[in-house]
Amino acid sequence: xxxxxxxxxxxxxxxxxxxxxxxxxxxxxxxxxxxxxxxxxxxxxxxxxxxxxxxxxxxxxxxxxxxxxxxxxxxxxxxxxxxxxxxxxxxxxxxxxxxxxxxxxxxxxxxxxxxxxxxxxxxxxxxxxxxxxxxxxxxxxxxxxxxxxxxxxxxxxxxxxxxxxxxxxxxxxxxxxxxxxxxxxxxxxxxxxxxxxxxxxxxxxxxxxxxxxxxxxxxxxxxxxxxxxxxxxxxxxxxxxxxxxxxxxxxxxxxxxxxxxxxxxxxxxxxxxxxxxxxxxxxxxxxxxxxxxxxxxxxxxxxxxxxxxxxxxxxxxxxxxxxxxxxxxxxxxxxxxxxxxxxxxxxxxxxxxxxxxxxxxxxxxxxxxxxxxxxxxxxxxxxxxxxxxxxxxxxxxxxxxxxxxxxxxxxxxxxxxxxxxxxxxxxxxxxxxxxxxxxxxxxxxxxxxxxxxxxxxxxxxxxxxxxxxxxxxxxxxxxxxxxxxxxxxxxxxxxxxxxxxxxxxxxxxxxxxxxxxxxxxxxxxxxxxxxxxxxxxxxxxxxxxxxxxxxxxxxxxxxxxxxxxxxxxxxxxxxxxxxxxxxxxxxxxxxxxxxxxxxx
Amino acid sequence: xxxxxxxxxxxxxxxxxxxxxxxxxxxxxxxxxxxxxxxxxxxxxxxxxxxxxxxxxxxxxxxxxxxxxxxxxxxxxxxxxxxxxxxxxxxxxxxxxxxxxxxxxxxxxxxxxxxxxxxxxxxxxxxxxxxxxxxxxxxxxxxxxxxxxxxxxxxxxxxxxxxxxxxxxxxxxxxxxxxxxxxxxxxxxxxxxxxxxxxxxxxxxxxxxxxxxxxxxxxxxxxxxxxxxxxxxxxxxxxxxxxxxxxxxxxxxxxxxxxxxxxxxxxxxxxxxxxxxxxxxxxxxxxxxxxxxxxxxxxxxxxxxxxxxxxxxxxxxxxxxxxxxxxxxxxxxxxxxxxxxxxxxxxxxxxxxxxxxxxxxxxxxxxxxxxxxxxxxxxxxxxxxxx
Numbered sequence: 008x009x010x011x012x013x014x015x016x017x018x019x020x021x022x023x024x025x026x027x028x029x030x031x032x033x034x035x036x037x038x039x040x041x042x043x044x045x046x047x048x049x050x051x052x053x054x055x056x057x058x059x060x061x062x063x064x065x066x067x068x069x070x071x072x073x074x075x076x077x078x079x080x081x082x083x084x085x086x087x088x089x090x091x092x093x094x095x096x097x098x099x100x101x102x103x104x105x106x107x108x109x110x111x112x113x114x115x116x117x118x119x120x121x122x123x124x125x126x127x128x129x130x131x132x133x134x135x136x137x138x139x140x141x142x143x144x145x146x147x148x149x150x151x152x153x154x155x156x157x158x159x160x161x162x163x164x165x166x167x168x169x170x171x172x173x174x175x176x177x178x179x180x181x182x183x184x185x186x187x188x189x190x191x192x193x194x195x196x197x198x199x200x201x202x203x204x205x206x207x208x209x210x211x212x213x214x215x216x217x218x219x220x221x222x223x224x225x226x227x228x229x230x231x232x233x234x235x236x237x238x239x240x241x242x243x244x245x246x247x248x249x250x251x252x253x254x255x256x257x258x259x260x261x262x263x264x265x266x267x268x269x270x271x272x273x274x275x276x277x278x279x280x281x282x283x284x285x286x287x288x289x290x291x292x293x294x295x296x297x298x299x300x301x302x303x304x305x306x307x308x309x310x311x312x313x314x315x316x317x318x319x320x321x322x323x324x325x326x327x328x329x330x331x332x333x334x335x336x337x338x339x340x341x342x343x344x345x346x347x348x349x350x351x352x353x354x355x356x357x358x359x360x361x362x363x364x365x366x367x368x369x370x371x372x373x374x375x376x377x378x379x380x381x382x383x384x385x386x387x388x389x390x391x392x393x394x395x396x397x398x399x400x401x402x403x404x405x406x407x408x409x410x411x412x413x414x415x416x417x418x419x420x421x422x423x424x425x426x427x428x429x430x431x432x433x434x435x436x437x438x439x440x441x442x443x444x445x446x447x448x449x450x451x452x453x454x455x456x457x458x459x460x461x462x463x464x465x466x467x468x469x470x471x472x473x474x475x476x477x478x479x480x481x482x483x484x485x486x487x488x489x490x491x492x493x494x495x496x497x498x499x500x501x502x503x504x505x506x507x508x509x510x511x512x513x514x515x516x517x518x519x520x521x522x523x524x525x526x527x528x529x530x531x532x533x534x535x536x537x538x539x540x541x542x543x544x545x546x547x548x549x550x551x552x553x554x555x556x557x558x559x560x561x562x563x564x565x566x567x568x569x570x571x572x573x574x575x576x577x578x579x580x581x582x583x584x585x586x587x588x589x590x591x592x593x594x595x596x597x598x599x600x601x602x603x604x605x606x607x
Numbered sequence: 608x609x610x611x612x613x614x615x616x617x618x619x620x621x622x623x624x625x626x627x628x629x630x631x632x633x634x635x636x637x638x639x640x641x642x643x644x645x646x647x648x649x650x651x652x653x654x655x656x657x658x659x660x661x662x663x664x665x666x667x668x669x670x671x672x673x674x675x676x677x678x679x680x681x682x683x684x685x686x687x688x689x690x691x692x693x694x695x696x697x698x699x700x701x702x703x704x705x706x707x708x709x710x711x712x713x714x715x716x717x718x719x720x721x722x723x724x725x726x727x728x729x730x731x732x733x734x735x736x737x738x739x740x741x742x743x744x745x746x747x748x749x750x751x752x753x754x755x756x757x758x759x760x761x762x763x764x765x766x767x768x769x770x771x772x773x774x775x776x777x778x779x780x781x782x783x784x785x786x787x788x789x790x791x792x793x794x795x796x797x798x799x800x801x802x803x804x805x806x807x808x809x810x811x812x813x814x815x816x817x818x819x820x821x822x823x824x825x826x827x828x829x830x831x832x833x834x835x836x837x838x839x840x841x842x843x844x845x846x847x848x849x850x851x852x853x854x855x856x857x858x859x860x861x862x863x864x865x866x867x868x869x870x871x872x873x874x875x876x877x878x879x880x881x882x883x884x885x886x887x888x889x890x891x892x893x894x895x896x897x898x899x900x901x902x903x904x905x906x907x908x909x910x911x912x913x914x915x916x917x918x919x920x921x922x923x924x925x926x927x928x929x930x931x932x933x934x935x936x937x938x939x940x941x942x943x944x945x946x947x948x949x950x951x952x953x954x955x956x957x958x959x960x961x962x963x964x965x966x967x968x969x970x971x972x973x974x975x976x977x978x979x980x981x982x983x984x985x986x987x988x989x990x991x992x993x994x
Contacts, residue, residue: 123667266820334708
């Protein structure tokens with residue numbers, strides 16, 4: 008038991024360091040900063056480069072890494088994050104994701120994608136307690152964390168700039184009125200966070216022993232959970248959350264195995280959020296609307312599309328493309344259509360109900376598995392399996408997500424991310440082998456497995472999806488759901504059962520995610536859990552934001568741009584992701600409300 | 608807002624949409640033909656040049672480029688040079704299927720290599736099959752890639768089943784009676800591999816004291832490891848890749864376990880990990896082998912890429928794969944049907960991994976792949992003979 012506890016303390020230390028930076032930026036800017044994840048990977052690679060390649064001593068390398076990360080952080084905040092964060096936290100979040108893509112890939116080009124052995128700058132297993140061994144390196148890390156935490160707390164408590172940071176975190180408007188240069192304060196916070204990210208990255212690599220440019224993502228995700236657990240914006244919370252998560256995970260893995268790690272991590276998070284909706288030490292958010300979208304809805308109005316656009320789109324998408332295009336375009340088109348179906352369905356949750364759920368890979372996976380298992384093990388045909396898969400996804404996801412609707416603010420996004428991740432992790436435990444030979448669609452014994460047939464089937468489903476979305480929006484139900492998204496206190500006061508309608512909206516979205524998953528499964532004919540990743544969830548969210556968060560047809564445009572862009576950029580394979588990231592930043596920068604949304 | 612601006616934006620949105628589709632359409636209308644003469648013979652490569660598996664994509668590319676250079680220096684395929692068309696799939700099924708379709712539509716491509724992971728290869732297989740294009744998954748050790756595939760799926764990778772059956776037998780033959788096991792809990796590789804190991808261990812009487820499924824995305828294995836070695840096994844087996852094995856062996860030693868480590872991979876991060884020294888694995892390719900063909904390959908590789916200190920199985924398999932594909936095209940002809948015929952007929956193609964490659968037409972895998980026990984010494988894998 009003692010050794011598990013020590014293992015937990017050591018991993019908790021790393022999470023805590025990572026979580027502090029995330030919490031700091033969130034506190035002063037109200038932005039979830041995905042770029043922080045990249046600083047973990049970058050810090051590790053820079054330290055590796057300085058020590059293993061240039062032969063610098065660790066004592067010189069470490070400050071160098073911190074300075075470089077701090078500088079980069081300033082640059083990113085100046086150019087990308089702050090201009091957006093001022094008026095649209097959601098767009099800023101998306102842009103930090105784009106920045107993380109650019110950073111990871113630039114680092115991959117600079118250092119190559121190889122995993123590298125991280126030099127052992129200090130002994131790692133020269134001491135022991137019971138059967139557990141640890142090293143001077145672990146003690147130094149613990150000590151550095153302690154010193155950094157004390158220094159930051161002192162700075163925040165007594166330093167002039169620190170006090171300004173706290174004031175800004177508490178109320179940006181008021182801080183501004185009191186003469187605090189909020190912009191400067193935000194820069195300082197971002198710089199500190201980036202430097203801490205680099206430091207944490209070096210420590211992660213020291214602890215783990217190997218690093219590669221993208222290795223920050225996984226620890227980053229856990230550090231993010233730790234920050235949420237402690238209460239976003241609370242630094243002490245981040246530290247407590249980090250250690251609590253590290254220790255609980257260690258014991259969880261001890262009893263249930265490493266395969267259950269993600270389930271353990273997110274189960275802890277969800278339970279804590281239900282009991283304490285603001286995290287362990289955070290404040291329960293005062294504004295009860297989802298800040299990600301609630302403030303977002305008023306920011307723009309959809310472009311008025313003339314009526315001829317619809318028949319024209321129908322003719323182009325349903326007739327011209329299938330007749331003219333080659334198989335490659337049709338196959339790409341099929342991917343676009345499937346993601347458009349998923350994203351269009353998701354606009355009910357994201358746009359109307361105002362909840363930016365982050366774990367859509369969960370219902371997509373349920374739909375894919377339900378459809379695969381139904382068609383393989385029962386006489387159910389493809390045509391029946393597709394809607395059934397949607398239904399199964401809607402029912403299971405709603406039941407699993409039902410506890411999270413009481414959670415408020417950003418926390419609900421993170422809780423839904425947890426639900427999605429847990430769904431995929433449970434599927435991995437339940438059906439560990441991949442599923443092969445999922446039947447392709449057929450009609451009256453004729454297989455419909457050509458790229459054109461897939462395209463047409465999926466096009467028809469998309470048209471149906473958009474029709475359903477249109478009906479929902481125009482119905483009384485749709486108006487009620489929209490009222491929940493626009494102002495849930497007002498809705499509640501008018502007697503609307505806010506929680507239930509959020510759940511209903513989520514069920515509708517999960518239905519279409521399930522349908523999309525089913526279509527994917529029958530096209531791939533093979534599925535396994537590695538297909539349904541967090542990146543898939545992020546792609547859905549990105550598509551929706553890109554098109555306009557409450558526009559189902561905007562999702563189609565978003566899917567064309569985001570999936571089409573990846574294909575269009577094939578001419579520059581090495582720079583593909585970097586260019587993709589830049590395109591994403593530019594689009595978000597100039598159309599922060601979505602491509603089809605006019606800024607007001 | 609003024610009327611013209613609205614129109615402008617609306618038009619911009621539509622133009623963007625149209626442009627996306629149109630450009631995609633153009634790039635697909637590949638030129639057909641290029642049948643004979645001195646026009647290059649094209650093979651497609653679907654692999655990860657970016658993203659989390661980019662490490663392997665880069666290793667494959669180095670070896671492919673070297674092999675193409677050599678083949679062309681020796682006159683190519685009956686006077687026609689060989690050329691590769693690379694497409695980045697990020698080893699993501701969403702992209703590997705479009706890449707497959709791109710290759711199928713491109714009449715110049717007579718064979719496609721890849722993808723890296725089975726989760727990306729298998730979803731692309733139906734497209735290759737319906738396009739009658741050979742999909743040569745030289746890295747796909749998941750038996751299902753060929754078993755569940757069609758006559759168009761071929762592989763020179765040893766199956767996880769063969770590999771881990773051998774491993775269980777070998778460990779038992781070393782006089783070991785009990786092992787602790789960790790394996791990657793992944794559907795496309797780790798789980799089938801572990802199941803093969805477990806079945807064989809039961810058969811030969813090798814006790815598994817505890818088996819822990821782990822994820823390669825984890826960084827901290829200590830809680831799993833303390834449990835896996837609690838039953839005091841004589842040796843430890845890790846069924847996984849190089850980077851995770853590197854983290855794992857370091858932590859295994861850190862918790863004080865001293866038994867032999869049967870695991871790891873010939874891969875930079877593992878080879879360079881101090882605690883990995885003394886690890887034993889079944890190798891298909893040994894860089895330090897005295898075999899002249901291997902020596903020639905290793906020397907040529909290091910000459911072309913002076914920065915690379917090691918040549919691993921990943922480079923070797925890609926290098927071999929190109930030579931096998933060339934041999935098949937020489938045998939059956941430089942068309943899609945021809946190369947398929949070639950795969951069915953080729954015998955004893957020289958190989959740096961297996962010595963010589965012949966396919967079993969029923970399984971579309973290498974006949975009798977040989978494995979050699981190797982031990983990691985001073986950062987290099989050498990053939991292991993027990994003193």
